[in-house]
Amino acid sequence: MKYGWVALSSLLAFVAAAHAADPELFLLPLMKDTVASQAQMLWDVGNKALDDDGNASSAKLTAADWTKLAGAAQKMKAAAASIANAPRVVVAPAGMTLQDEGAPGQATARQIQAFIDDNPKDFADHARALADVSDGFLRAAASKDATALGDASARLDEVCEACHVRYWYPDQPK
Numbered sequence: 357m358k359y360g361w362v363a364l365s366s367l368l369a370f371v372a373a374a375h376a377a378d379p380e381l382f383l384l385p386l387m388k389d390t391v392a393s394q395a396q397m398l399w400d401v402g403n404k405a406l407d408d409d410g411n412a413s414s415a416k417l418t419a420a421d422w423t424k425l426a427g428a429a430q431k432m433k434a435a436a437a438s439i440a441n442a443p444r445v446v447v448a449p450a451g452m453t454l455q456d457e458g459a460p461g462q463a464t465a466r467q468i469q470a471f472i473d474d475n476p477k478d479f480a481d482h483a484r485a486l487a488d489v490s491d492g493f494l495r496a497a498a499s500k501d502a503t504a505l506g507d508a509s510a511r512l513d514e515v516c517e518a519c520h521v522r523y524w525y526p527d528q529p530k
């Protein structure tokens with residue numbers, strides 16, 4: 357009986373460990389379904405904050421806007437962390453093709469996979485930059501600070517672009 361319990365508890369520990377870290381994270385569905393849509397929400401609120409002179413003003417935003425911003429930033433941060441912490445990032449599940457796959461300057465899924473596998477640490481650093489900028493949005497939302505929101509919106513653009521230029525369309529004329 358005693359041994360039975362030992363075996364059971366080590367089995368449970370094994371199951372828990374297997375759950376803690378998914379061995380593979382699929383990038384494409386995460387980009388499409390989470391990162392792109394949450395970024396759109398973050399940028400929408402950022403744009404709404406702009407007054408007629410193009411300056412960020414908290415007077416343009418309601419409490420609901422700030423709540424929406426915080427929610428999107430939280431989801432973005434979680435997505436970024438899941439990329440940064442994944443034991444292995446896999447570009448796409450079998451049968452799923454990239455947007456505009458084969459367009460000039462754009463790497464194929466196989467090439468992107470090779471770029472990531474060659475440099476998983478650098479890829480994770482780009483994902484951490486996405487988590488950092490998500491924190492910037494969270495801070496802006498917590499203090500209802502429109503200037504900080506404007507800064508985070510501009511930085512978000514750069515963070516997406518920096519990773520895409522390096523891993524998605526490295527041969528695009530600059």
Ligand code: HEC
Nearest residue numbers: 383384387391392395454455482483486515516519523524
């Ligand atoms: C850590 C690197 C990284 C960051 C940061 C990143 N992306 Fe991506 N993204 C990629 C790679 C690599 C691809 C190409 C492979 C693919 O489509 O999954 C991609 C593809 C995409 C696609 C196309 C998906 C498809 O259908 O093929 C969209 C949309 C996208 N990213 C949006 C964004 C936005 C918006 C941001 C910033 C908020 C962002 N990404 C930040 C790496 C990144």
